[in-house]
Amino acid sequence: MLGIALIALVVSCAGYLFLGELRAxxxxxxxxxxxxxxxxxxxxxxxxxxxxxxxxxxxxxxxxxxxxxxxxxxxxxxxxxxxxxxxxxxxxxxxxxGKLKELQVTIPEGLRLEEIADLVAQTGVVSAEEFLRAARDGDRFRDQYFLLSSMPPGATLEGYLFPDTYQIAQDASPDAIISRMLDRFSEQYSSIERSVRVPGVSVHQVVTMASIVQREAALIDEMPTISAVFWNRMRPEYASDFAGGQLGADPTVQYALGYSAAEGRWWRKTLTLSDLQIDSPYNTRRYAGLPPGPIAAPGLDALLAAAQPDESVPYLFFVASCAKDGSHQFAQTIEEFRRYEAEYLNCQ
Missing domain, CATH: 3.30.1490.480 (Endolytic murein transglycosylase)
Known part of the structure; x- marks a missing residue:
C-alpha cells in the first residue's frame, strides 16, 4: 500500500507540474x-x-x-x-x-529598385516611397548581412533584392519585406560563393557584373559567354583592342538616363548618340571598368555567370543574330564584329 501511495504521489506531482507548465x-x-x-x-x-x-x-x-x-x-x-x-x-x-493573411508579389529578374518598389506597392502593404526610402539606405542593413560588407558606404540595395515570389504579411514594414529579399539573396549567393573563378573580385563586383549580364542576355545559356566578354574587356592585355577597358554596355547607359517620360519606361528602347555621351559613372561607354554598383536585380543564373564566366572564350564583341530569338554572334576582332553587325542590319 505504501508503494502504491508513493507511485500515486509521484504521478500526482508529475501531473501537477505538467499542468502548471502548460498553463505558465x-x-x-x-x-x-x-x-x-x-x-x-x-x-x-x-x-x-x-x-x-x-x-x-x-x-x-x-x-x-x-x-x-x-x-x-x-x-x-x-x-x-x-x-x-x-x-x-x-x-x-x-x-x-492565427495565421497572418499574406499577399503575394512576384519580382522578375532584371528590375531596378524603382520597378521593384512599384510591384511591392501594388500589394497595398507599403507605398513605393516608403519601400524606396528604406531600400536606398543600404548602410542600415549592412551589419545584419555579411554579403553587404563590400558595398561602398552610402550605397543603395540595388541588385541585392533577390527576384522571386514572396508572401508578404498585411502588416509588414518596408524593413521586414527588404530583409526577406536579402535573406533570399544570401541563401542563393551562398551556393556560388566558394566557386567564384574571377580572381580578386568582391561580392559587390560580382553582383554588379551579374546585373549587367542580366540586362544584356536574353538566353540563359549565353550568360557565361556574355559575362566572359565583359570580363575580357577589362583585362589589361585587351585594353588596346576594346576602348581601354571600357565595358561599353548599353544597359548601364539606360540606367544612368533613368525614367523616360516619352517612352513611359525606365529602360529606354532606343539610345541616341547624345544619350551615349551622358556624363555619369554608370556610363560604361565613357568610363572604364565596372560602374559604381549594380543596375538591376540579377537572378541566380546571372550571378552564376558573373562568378563563373566561360574562361575558354577569347571574345570581345557580340551582336544580335538574325535568328531573332535573343541569341547573339560573338567575335574576337573588330572586323568579325562589323561583319556580323552588317549581317544583322541587312536582315532587319
Whole structure:
C-alpha cells in the first residue's frame, strides 16, 4: 500500500507540474514576434524553434501536448504573430487559427529598385516611397548581412533584392519585406560563393557584373559567354583592342538616363548618340571598368555567370543574330564584329 501511495504521489506531482507548465507562459512580459512554420516541418522541429525563440520553455512538453490533442503533423505552415506571454495551449491554438493573411508579389529578374518598389506597392502593404526610402539606405542593413560588407558606404540595395515570389504579411514594414529579399539573396549567393573563378573580385563586383549580364542576355545559356566578354574587356592585355577597358554596355547607359517620360519606361528602347555621351559613372561607354554598383536585380543564373564566366572564350564583341530569338554572334576582332553587325542590319 505504501508503494502504491508513493507511485500515486509521484504521478500526482508529475501531473501537477505538467499542468502548471502548460498553463505558465515562457515569460510574464515580452514583445510579440513573428514566427514562421515551414512546409514539411515536424512538430518536434517546430517545438525546438519555439524554444529557441523563447516562446516556450519545454519543447518536449509542447510536442506531447500536440500529440495528445491529435494535432501531430497537422500544424499549418505560414507566418504567425506569437508572444512569450502566451501559454503552450494558446500557442498551439494560434498555430491552427492565427495565421497572418499574406499577399503575394512576384519580382522578375532584371528590375531596378524603382520597378521593384512599384510591384511591392501594388500589394497595398507599403507605398513605393516608403519601400524606396528604406531600400536606398543600404548602410542600415549592412551589419545584419555579411554579403553587404563590400558595398561602398552610402550605397543603395540595388541588385541585392533577390527576384522571386514572396508572401508578404498585411502588416509588414518596408524593413521586414527588404530583409526577406536579402535573406533570399544570401541563401542563393551562398551556393556560388566558394566557386567564384574571377580572381580578386568582391561580392559587390560580382553582383554588379551579374546585373549587367542580366540586362544584356536574353538566353540563359549565353550568360557565361556574355559575362566572359565583359570580363575580357577589362583585362589589361585587351585594353588596346576594346576602348581601354571600357565595358561599353548599353544597359548601364539606360540606367544612368533613368525614367523616360516619352517612352513611359525606365529602360529606354532606343539610345541616341547624345544619350551615349551622358556624363555619369554608370556610363560604361565613357568610363572604364565596372560602374559604381549594380543596375538591376540579377537572378541566380546571372550571378552564376558573373562568378563563373566561360574562361575558354577569347571574345570581345557580340551582336544580335538574325535568328531573332535573343541569341547573339560573338567575335574576337573588330572586323568579325562589323561583319556580323552588317549581317544583322541587312536582315532587319
Amino acid at each position: 507562459p515562457a515569460a510574464t512580459q515580452g514583445e510579440p514576434v513573428e514566427f514562421t512554420v515551414d512546409s514539411g516541418e515536424t512538430t518536434a522541429d517546430i517545438a525546438t524553434r519555439l524554444s529557441a525563440a523563447r516562446l516556450i520553455r519545454q519543447p518536449a512538453l509542447f510536442t506531447l501536448l500536440t500529440r495528445l490533442r491529435g494535432l501531430d503533423g497537422q500544424l499549418q505552415s505560414g507566418r504567425y504573430i506569437l508572444s512569450p506571454t502566451m501559454t503552450m495551449s494558446e500557442i498551439l491554438i494560434a498555430l491552427q487559427t
